[in-house]
Amino acid sequence: MADYIKPFPNIKNPIDGHIHMHRWYDTENNIDFLHGLEDYRRECGLKYIALAPLPSGNAIPVSRDVSNNIICAFYKLLNENTFSYGGYIYPSYPANAEKMQGMDFASQHRELIEIGFDGIKMLEGKPNLYSLVDNPLDSEFFEPAFSEMEKNGTYILMHVRDPECFWTEPTEERIRKKWYYGDGSYPSFDQFFEQIENVLKKHPQLNLCLAHFFFCSREPEKLAKLLDTYPNLTVDITPGGEMYIDFDKRAEYFKEFFEKYADRIIFGTDMDFPVYMEAGKWLCDRVYRFLATDEELMSFDDHRLKGIRIEQGALQKIFSDNLLEKLGGKPREINKEALKRYIEKYKHLIRDKDLARFIDELSQKYL
């Protein structure tokens, strides 16, 4: 049924820079997570993957707590072609600095880097987590985090806002998932942009990658200005299919954009474990072919997209070089002692007690 070409022909060391681990166990196929993304990596012709843990929030699934950092650390320990970011955790919500004594941002940053994480993932700009944490991104609360990361040159993959229609079109699904932000209780689409602008004004050297093109596919001129101003800023092009449909509408403009900013754009899929392999292959294939060929493809939301065929040098940067350079060329090693200390310090925050026991078993076996 599928008409995939071999993914990433002519790209040296392709890397998927945006992947999640949602569970410890794939109940459908009866496999645990230990090597759960290796088939995906190999089948898609990827040399490396980079995991983005989601350890904050109190929503379902319950593994959205410190255990999500720990799973990614174990995965990295056991699979050599794996990078992983680490994420900040909060003892309770709304978050405030007082409650974070002993686990302030600087300490958490140090702990995560000591463990061997390759950067930091922040979901704190996604509106539903944003409202839970309940502190503006440009507030005093986050200031120590950004200072520390700027000082250390830490690579940060950050999700800020969502597609603009989440503010304007309250579909049933969006209301159910709490993904409708137009009820007045969230900052506006533009206000999120301004908060990030303020963070960058204060921390112009921040090594920040804004996920999903910063949802700027309808206002790329604004994004271009930001990229022109802040030399370390990058964006990833992890779908949201809506952004590819927007790219297609201004194909000439975006061809030029992708070539001009080729060293500021990073590939990712948002793939996760448990893996739905067809989706993973489809994503790698469609994103690659959209950028690399001028073929017409059935693509996101059943839109027929025509590839924009950017030059080979730009492709190599987007699918590999940019992120590898940011992350130091190869995955950092996991420091087992540091990981042990981290688990001991934070395991009381793991909500699923079976999972906590499983982590103890893993620690005894591998650390």
Ligand SMILES: [Zn+2]
């Ligand atoms: Zn994601």
